[in-house]
Amino acid sequence: MGSAGIRIVLVEPAGPLNLGSIARVMKNFGLDNLVLVNPQCDHLSFDALKMAVHAKEILESAVIFPTLPEALQGCVRVIATIGRDYSGHIPLESPRTSLPWLLEETEKPVALIFGREDRGLSNEELNYAHKLIFIPTNPQYPSLNLATAVSICCYELSQYELSQLAKIFTTPKPPTTEMAPVDMLEPYYQELESLLLFIGYLYPHTAASRMEKFRHLYNRAHIQTTEVAMLRGILRQIEWAIRNS
Template structure:
């Protein structure tokens, strides 16, 4: 007996697609693989007639249910796990292959909402947008590499559709939503700047490894809440020590002045 990806918990996200035909073709690819949830972020051209034509008549219900968003970060806030697709390699990008990622998603998808994000046709996802993702996927090709957006969507959806693991799968609890994790990281960055642990001139550089760590460990919502509580306590204590120091210094100066008067 095996367990497969819970497809109803998978959402495809197209970030700033340029052509409505690609949106329609992506819908058709998704539906062939049993996935029917689509978010389109800030499309350049959202011509519904062209979208419907490429999606075909059998997918019109999915087209009608498309969620439109204006900002990628806001669109991903409610998801527990975010997969970003990228054609570029190197640098600090650690990427996996579609089949291995899909197999990993089997257990995660049972109790968590998963988003698979695709970037613009001409330049993909920016570095800042990739930081919103827990994991990056690269679709390997031969020397000639020019996948159409809908083709890339089909490959990822196909691998998710086929992925399975032998039972009994590992238990995966509800993970922190993307907005919960980002709020914690923003709070952590601010306190690390205040206590002079990281360089305030370039905090993103110093936060990169911490961001990778917290996304890699698949933090639970309760764990994120505990860490945020610890950060608030550190902030309170640092502020208290600062106020106590100012008071002691003021008392010292006043005491010195009184002694000189005597």
């Protein structure tokens, strides 16, 4: 589904201007799944729609639930944002390191939760999250505007997706190889064994065990059809050189 399928869940948002800004930034970065939990303002108010500019459809298609558990129904991966002191057991991570985890799930719903403008998420609400992210800020003024926090997370999600696409298009594809069939290798092994016996590298009583090691070596190398032809050509040239020396 990519980032477009991520549920952006806002718990009890109270500011219509924030809602409009969030809709706009979601559209900026290709997200459109907005979920509101018990909103404290009209998400279709004049201020919200005006702030959304060309992203009004995200507000219009927003889904509203009375409780957070209902908003998360069906989600298999959930990350919550936190902007206050936390003494729980879930380690705090940065958006850049944690958010890609949501994109690893490609079939079932995932969610990113943001809390109230004034007090964030309660400890009970945080318990619904598998991971917690904290956006580092200036300690002298750590409080982030809700729309700003959403913007940062949307940006990180889009950057990760772009980096993955870049890898797909810039990583050279390994050349297709056609491994030599067993019946093509057998004549080569026979010619090799005859030559090595002739030059005294092999002895008749140990030839079988030594040739077995050669077979293992070539099996590990995954010899290709064209390479077998090259190897047989080398053997024939050696035999010619021996006969004409």
